[in-house]
Amino acid sequence: MANPNAAGSNVAGPNAAGMTRRERYEAQKRRRGMVVAAISTLFVVVALVVLVPMTPGWEKVQKSFFNGAVLAKSFPKLLEAFKINIMIFAWSAPAIAILGLLIALARDVKSPALFPLKIFGAVFTDVFRGVPVILTVYLIGFGIPGLGLPRPWNSPYIWGSLALILTYSAYVAEIFRSGIDSVHHSQRSAALSLGLSERQVMRDVVLPQAIRNVVPSQMNMLIALQKDVSLLSFIGPVEIFRQAGVFKSLLANFTPYVGAALIFLIVTIPATRYADYLMARQSRERR
Amino acid sequence: MAKLELRGVVKRFGQVTVCDGISLDVEKGQTVCLIGASGAGKSTLLRCINLLEPIEDGEIFLDGEDISVPGLDPQGVRARIGMVFQSYNLFPHMTALENVMLAPRRVHGKSRAQLLPEIEALFQSFDLGDRMHNYPDQLSGGQQQRVAIVRALAMHPEVILFDEITSALDPQLVGEVLDVLLKLKKQGMTMILATHEMGFARQAADKVCFLKDGQIIEEGAPKELFDAPKRAETKTFLARALK
Ligand SMILES: Nc1ncnc2c1ncn2[C@@H]1O[C@H](COP(=O)(O)OP(=O)(O)OP(=O)(O)O)[C@@H](O)[C@H]1O
Ligand SMILES: [Mg+2]
Numbered sequence: 189m190a191n192p193n194a195a196g197s198n199v200a201g202p203n204a205a206g207m208t209r210r211e212r213y214e215a216q217k218r219r220r221g222m223v224v225a226a227i228s229t230l231f232v233v234v235a236l237v238v239l240v241p242m243t244p245g246w247e248k249v250q251k252s253f254f255n256g257a258v259l260a261k262s263f264p265k266l267l268e269a270f271k272i273n274i275m276i277f278a279w280s281a282p283a284i285a286i287l288g289l290l291i292a293l294a295r296d297v298k299s300p301a302l303f304p305l306k307i308f309g310a311v312f313t314d315v316f317r318g319v320p321v322i323l324t325v326y327l328i329g330f331g332i333p334g335l336g337l338p339r340p341w342n343s344p345y346i347w348g349s350l351a352l353i354l355t356y357s358a359y360v361a362e363i364f365r366s367g368i369d370s371v372h373h374s375q376r377s378a379a380l381s382l383g384l385s386e387r388q389v390m391r392d393v394v395l396p397q398a399i400r401n402v403v404p405s406q407m408n409m410l411i412a413l414q415k416d417v418s419l420l421s422f423i424g425p426v427e428i429f430r431q432a433g434v435f436k437s438l439l440a441n442f443t444p445y446v447g448a449a450l451i452f453l454i455v456t457i458p459a460t461r462y463a464d465y466l467m468a469r470q471s472r473e474r475r
Numbered sequence: 476m477a478k479l480e481l482r483g484v485v486k487r488f489g490q491v492t493v494c495d496g497i498s499l500d501v502e503k504g505q506t507v508c509l510i511g512a513s514g515a516g517k518s519t520l521l522r523c524i525n526l527l528e529p530i531e532d533g534e535i536f537l538d539g540e541d542i543s544v545p546g547l548d549p550q551g552v553r554a555r556i557g558m559v560f561q562s563y564n565l566f567p568h569m570t571a572l573e574n575v576m577l578a579p580r581r582v583h584g585k586s587r588a589q590l591l592p593e594i595e596a597l598f599q600s601f602d603l604g605d606r607m608h609n610y611p612d613q614l615s616g617g618q619q620q621r622v623a624i625v626r627a628l629a630m631h632p633e634v635i636l637f638d639e640i641t642s643a644l645d646p647q648l649v650g651e652v653l654d655v656l657l658k659l660k661k662q663g664m665t666m667i668l669a670t671h672e673m674g675f676a677r678q679a680a681d682k683v684c685f686l687k688d689g690q691i692i693e694e695g696a697p698k699e700l701f702d703a704p705k706r707a708e709t710k711t712f713l714a715r716a717l718k
C-alpha cells in the first residue's frame with residue numbers, strides 16, 4: 189500500500205481503451221472476421237440473385253412456385269389449416285411423452301412377475317422403429333376404421349394420431365432409456381444405501397436426472413413430430429399439406445406448397461435453434 | 476456382543492474372488508480402518524456390509540441378527556447402516572437440504588416441517604448452516620462430502636461406512652472432512668473406513684485391518700500394526716504407503 193499508483197495499475201492492467209492486450213487482439217480479430225464473412229455472404233447472394241434469373245426456365249418456375257398473387261390468396265386458408273396440425277400435435281406430444289416414459293420403464297423392470305411387460309416393451313420399440321411412419325399411418329389409419337366402428341370412433345384423426353403416438357413413443361422411449369443409463373451408477377448406490385426402495389430411487393433420483401439429460405434430444409423429436417403430422421393428410425384430415433394440395437389443383441400453381449413450407453419454417457426454425465442452444469449448453473456443462 | 480460381526484464373508488464377481496473369507500468384529504463406538512492396496516477388496520467389503528452386493532458365503536450380524544440371510548429385504552438394514560462414497564454422493568438436482576431430507580421423508584415418512592429443526596441443527600453443527608440451500612455444484616468438494624455425511628446422519632444410523640471419502644479431494648480440503656470423522660468418533664458413532672490416510676488411521680482407529688487379495692492378513696491396534704507389523708506383506712505395503 190506504499191505506492192497507490194503502482195497498486196492501481198496492477199489490479200487489471202488496463203490501457204487507454206480499458207482493454208488488456210489480449211482483449212484488444214481478440215476484438216481486432218473478431219472485427220476482421222466479421223468483415224470477411226459479410227463480403228463473402230454478399231458475394232454469394234448477389235451471384236444467386238443475378239445468375240438464377242438468367243437460367244432459361246426461371247420465368248416459368250417463378251410463375252408457378254413464387255407467385256405473389258397466389259401466395260396472398262392461399263396463405264390465410266393455409267394458416268387456418270395449420271391449426272389442425274397444431275391440434276394433432278398438441279394432443280399427440282403429451283401422449284408420446286407419457287407412453288415413451290412408460291415403455292422405457294417397462295424395459296428396465298427387474299421383477300420376474302413383470303417379465304411379460306419387459307418383453308412387450310422390447311417388441312414394441314423394435315416393431316415401431318422398424319416400420320416407416322407412413323406405413324403405420326396407413327395400416328392403423330385405414331385398418332382400424334375399416335372394422336366398421338360407429339361414428340366418432342372411425343375418425344382418421346383418432347387413428348392417425350394413434351399411429352404417430354405409437355411410432356414416436358418407440359423412439360422417445362429409447363431416448364429416455366439412454367438418459368437413464370447416463371446417470372452415474374454411484375447415484376443409485378448412494379440412494380439405495382440410504383434405505384430407499386428401487387422404485388423411490390428411480391422416481392426421486394434417477395429419473396429427474398435422466399429426463400434433464402435428454403431434454404435437447406426430445407426437443408428434436410418434437411420438431412420431427414411437428415413435421416410428420418402432415419403424413420395424416422394421406423388418410424383424410426385436411427391439414428396444411430392437404431390444403432396446399434387443394435389450392436394447387438384449384439389454381440394450377442405450386443406456390444401454395446412454398447407457402448406451407450414457409451409456415452413450417454416459422455415454427456421449426458426457432459424450435460431447432462432452441463434445441464441446439466440447449467444441446468450446446470449441456471455439452472458446456474459436461475465439460 | 477459385537478455391534479457388527481462378519482463371519483467368513485465370501486464375495487465373487489464371476490470367477491474372481493474379491494472377498495475371500497473375511498471375519499471381523501466391530502464393537503459399538505469403535506472406529507475400524509481398512510487399509511490395503513488398490514483392488515484389495517475394501518470397497519467391495521463395505522458394499523457387502525450395506526447389502527449393496529449379495530455375498531456368496533458367510534454371515535453378517537448386526538446386533539446379533541443375521542442380515543445376510545438370502546431373501547431378506549435389504550431396505551430396513553440399509554436404513555440402519557449409513558454409507559458415504561468417494562464421489563458422486565450427492566444428488567445434483569437437489570439442494571443440500573433436499574438431499575438430506577429425502578431419505579427420512581421417504582423411509583421414515585416424516586414431513587419436511589417435522590424434520591427441519593433437527594436437520595438445520597445438524598447443518599449448523601457441521602459448519603454448513605449457510606450452505607443448506609446450495610446445489611451440490613455450488614459447494615466445494617469438502618463441503619459436498621460433509622453434506623453427504625450429514626445426509627447419512629439424518630437417518631440415525633447405528634453404523635456408518637466410509638469408502639475413501641477424502642481420496643477425490645484436493646489436499647487442502649481433506650482436513651475439514653477428517654475433522655468431521657473425529658467429531659463423530661467422539662460422539663460414539665460406530666464407523667468402518669476404507670482409507671489411504673495412514674496418518675488418520677493411526678490417530679483415530681481403534682483397530683486397523685490390512686487387506687490383501689480379499690483377505691484380512693493382519694489386524695490390530697494402530698500402534699502395533701503401524702509400528703511393529705508382523706507380516707512381510709504388511710511391512711512392504713506400509714513402507715510404500717508411508718513414503
Ligand atoms: N462390479 C464388479 N464386477 C466385477 N469386478 C469387480 C466389481 N467391483 C469390483 N470388482 C473387482 O474387485 C476387486 C476389488 O475391488 P475393490 O473396489 O473392492 O477394491 P478396493 O480395495 O476398494 O480398491 P481401491 O483402493 O482402488 O478403491 C477389483 O479387482 C475389482 O476389479
Ligand atoms: Mg475402493
